[in-house]
Amino acid sequence: MIGHKGTIGGPLMDYYGKSYGGFPAKVTNLACFYGSLVGKAAEAIHADYSIHAASAGFARGAATAVQAVKAAAVGGPSTLPIPEVPVPGIMPFIPIQPTAPIPNPAIVELQLSSSNYGIRNVAVDPKLKSKITKSDDYKELFNHDPSIHEIRSKLRDPQHFGNGSFTSYLVSQGKLNGDFKKNMPKNIGRSASKTGTIRLGVNLLGNNPSDNRSKRFKVNKK
């Protein structure tokens, strides 16, 4: 994620990664979270180099220190190279004031909606879009290559069934049978009218034991 300005993280955020680099200065890559942390610290117990520190327990060299308990040498800056104050260069470097607001949903949402690096409406070339979606090929009826089930569904509408350019394209693509308009069936079987159909019962009604005792009857003797 790259941006010109903004704040990342929050009071309950943890960051993990291989390394965290910052602005590359002339002397060294000044920000690296394994071993050395370069920048402005409110307080530093031990620091090899500190550009600004409100308080330093021990410092070999300090460009500025409000308070230093120990210093490696008097006039340290004259014996040790003084790191230069980073100047905005390749990567955006915007120091964040300690009083800067902590990121919260409202700030993040505002940044996403208004920042140059947030969510943006992108215009796509209509010709390219129709080429990708194939909507032109399928006469705005499909945005993808349809299956035979989808084609069958679409052809239920008489206006699509009669759309010659649409159906001919489907036939040319091998997605629809060329004989799809043949309306004479080759073989016809049974037929059924609107009235009820005579059928044999399949469900057992009543108690019928295996020997069909309940169905037995005697013919009256004359």
Added chain:
Amino acid sequence: MKILVDPQYNPEFESSITSATKLGPGITCAKFLGARGSRTQFQKLYADGFFGAPDLKQIARNLVLHTNAMKTVIGNTTFSQHRLIVSEGIYEPNPKFETQEIPSGSEAKAKKLARENSGGSYGKGPDGWVARIPLYVGERPSSNSVNDLRRTGRAIVYQLINKNGQTDPQKTFDLAVFWKDYIDYDKLSLDYDTFDPTGILTSQIVLEMPKVPASFDVSFSHNLETTFNGELQAKNELLEILAD
């Protein structure tokens, strides 16, 4: 005729209708949304005029009748060797919207015009105040066609699949005759086609149901027809069409 609905599956008692809303034992709305011929979601559907959300309760009520039809087949020994599937469920026309900018002269007029049109907005363009009115230019199913009725769940297309994973024209005819005698419907169409590129005969049943009000008081027309490749073969009669 008043349809009796199991309170457990009555969509009227549901606070909201989702794809997980149960319409019957083992049958949810998803059954009619995930058909292989028309996969869609409730969130993608539009109202009749293509602006705004549809009446999902109306759709669910219409689907209750289809659920009752499906229940007559599930567990029926006559069709125990076959599987009834929804091949074409709720239909979502391919949508497309365009925005039309109408010069309005003043902010008040632009605001008024935007309010009068659903989804409208207004703003200041390079030539003054304009009202931006969205226009639906996508697919519009023919009025009262099967696809039009499918938008609200009034029509659903079924297939009876055999053990080979294909439709069985003979058994489909049996099912159409069974449904003709045992369920209520507005129109039952036995539909055959050879649309498949291999030329195989495919059979399906299109069930059209009336619009179901909240009272579930409906009347049925009981019309029949048989079609082959979209062409009417028999009216008020079911005809069995067989492969070569």
